[in-house]
Amino acid sequence: MNAVDGLHRPGDSPLHRLRPQVKIVGLVAFTCAIAATPREAVWAFGIHAGVLVALFAVARIPASWVLTRSLVESPFLVLALAFPFMVDGPAVHLGFLTVSEPGLWAGWNLLAKATLGVWAALLLAATTPVAGVLAGLSRLKCPEILLQITAFAIRYAHLTVAEVTQMRLARLARCDDPRFLWQAGALARSLGTVFIRSFERGERVWQAMSARGYTGRLPLEVGPAPASAVQWSAAMAVPAIAVAVAAWTAVTL
Numbered sequence: 001m002n003a004v005d006g007l008h009r010p011g012d013s014p015l016h017r018l019r020p021q022v023k024i025v026g027l028v029a030f031t032c033a034i035a036a037t038p039r040e041a042v043w044a045f046g047i048h049a050g051v052l053v054a055l056f057a058v059a060r061i062p063a064s065w066v067l068t069r070s071l072v073e074s075p076f077l078v079l080a081l082a083f084p085f086m087v088d089g090p091a092v093h094l095g096f097l098t099v100s101e102p103g104l105w106a107g108w109n110l111l112a113k114a115t116l117g118v119w120a121a122l123l124l125a126a127t128t129p130v131a132g133v134l135a136g137l138s139r140l141k142c143p144e145i146l147l148q149i150t151a152f153a154i155r156y157a158h159l160t161v162a163e164v165t166q167m168r169l170a171r172l173a174r175c176d177d178p179r180f181l182w183q184a185g186a187l188a189r190s191l192g193t194v195f196i197r198s199f200e201r202g203e204r205v206w207q208a209m210s211a212r213g214y215t216g217r218l219p220l221e222v223g224p225a226p227a228s229a230v231q232w233s234a235a236m237a238v239p240a241i242a243v244a245v246a247a248w249t250a251v252t253l
Contacts, residue, residue: 007069007125014234015059015127019227020136022235027124029239033246034116039109041249045116048245051238052119061126069122076114083107130154139226156201163194 010016015023037044056066087103124133134151138144167190227235 004110007122008104008129009059009061009065009126011060011127013059013127015055015123018235019139020128020132021135021139022227022231023124023128024133024136024140024208026235026239027120029185029236030119030242033239033242034113034120036179036250037113037242037246038249038253039105042108044245044249045112048116048242051117052116052123056119057239059123059127061123065126066119066122070115070118073114076110076173080107080111080114083110152205154203155194156198156205159201160194160198163197164190167193168236 034045034048037048056063083106084099084103087100087106089100089102091098092101092104128136134147138147170188171190
């Protein structure tokens with residue numbers, strides 16, 4: 001899976017050494033705490049962001065890497081910027097702009113929570129290889145069928161992308177650039193060909209695995225031992241802070 005493990009940054013920091021299953025549980029708990037934080041508690045989101053920045057520093061993840069990968073949330077950013085002009089409510093004047101106050105809060109809520117959620121997911125991806133994430137989910141008793149589908153999708157995604165790229169280059173070499181509606185037929189036929197090739201590849205992979213004694217369970221291993229109580233305590237310390245902050249803001253606001 002190394003070919004598609006581009007987000008993982010190998011290292012020997014305390015976060016890298018934590019077992020994957022404790023990091024996954026910590027990520028879910030931290031994300032839930034962020035979602036439960038009232039949008040009016042701006043200072044609380046500052047604390048959440050500060051905790052994540054500290055964790056990135058501990059893991060030796062550069063800020064440039066985080067900011068570049070954070071562009072994945074661009075659609076949410078566009079929507080957050082549109083909320084002040086789309087939501088009805090009392091008007092607020094910002095210079096030469098007149099926007100909706102509820103829209104401003106809605107946009108801020110989406111931007112803050114989406115950004116923090118993306119940062120938390122990037123922290124997990126940077127400190128845990130894909131195989132480790134799957135192994136951690138297996139330790140957490142995630143259904144095997146879901147793990148297998150995810151593992152094969154990750155393993156062969158780059159092959160499908162490569163095939164689509166090659167077919168596009170072949171069309172361009174033949175002066176067929178399907179940018180217009182009347183050229184949609186060529187694109188549809190290409191996608192159909194990719195689907196058939198992927199289906200046939202799946203059949204071949206299944207037959208090869210069955211011939212090698214595949215029993216329906218992937219050989220995923222987290223390590224020589226499950227996570228210790230110390231690792232669970234360390235991993236849950238950050239979500240505990242986030243939950244305490246969210247609870248405090250819910251009571252005081």
